[in-house]
Amino acid sequence: MNGLKNAINGIVNVIFGLKNATNGIINAIYGIVKAINGIFKAKNDINNSIYGIFKAIHSIVNGMNGLNNAIVEAIYDIDKCINGIVKAIQLHLWHCFNSNHANTMAINGIYMSFLMLFMALLCHL
Numbered sequence: 001m002n003g004l005k006n007a008i009n010g011i012v013n014v015i016f017g018l019k020n021a022t023n024g025i026i027n028a029i030y031g032i033v034k035a036i037n038g039i040f041k042a043k044n045d046i047n048n049s050i051y052g053i054f055k056a057i058h059s060i061v062n063g064m065n066g067l068n069n070a071i072v073e074a075i076y077d078i079d080k081c082i083n084g085i086v087k088a089i090q091l092h093l094w095h096c097f098n099s100n101h102a103n104t105m106a107i108n109g110i111y112m113s114f115l116m117l118f119m120a121l122l123c124h125l
Contacts, residue, residue: 074120081117088113 088109 074123077120077123078117081113081120084113084116085110 091109
């Protein structure tokens with residue numbers, strides 16, 4: 001009788017062992033699938049990072065182009081102001097020999113030109 005009981009217990013143990021082994025295999029497959037998904041996610045993250053780096057470089061280049069344009073515009077504005085000052089001084093010198101009213105107007109023109117130069121410098125700093 002003990003032999004039969006031991007045989008039945010052995011069969012039950014084999015069945016539980018097979019069940020545990022099956023669960024282990026399923027868990028291993030699940031782990032492999034998770035690992036593969038993780039690899040693809042890492043690949044996507046790397047691709048996104050590379051894309052982000054290129055976007056940042058593109059933004060830096062655009063910013064530098066904008067800065068260059070601003071500098072060129074500032075130089076152009078300052079050049080126009082300097083030309084205005086030179087013209088105002090020429091008018092002042094020419095009007096010195098002509099009339100008092102014209103002389104006052106020329107001096108005002110010089111002041112206005114310097115004011116415009118100052119404003120252009122402030123705007124572009």
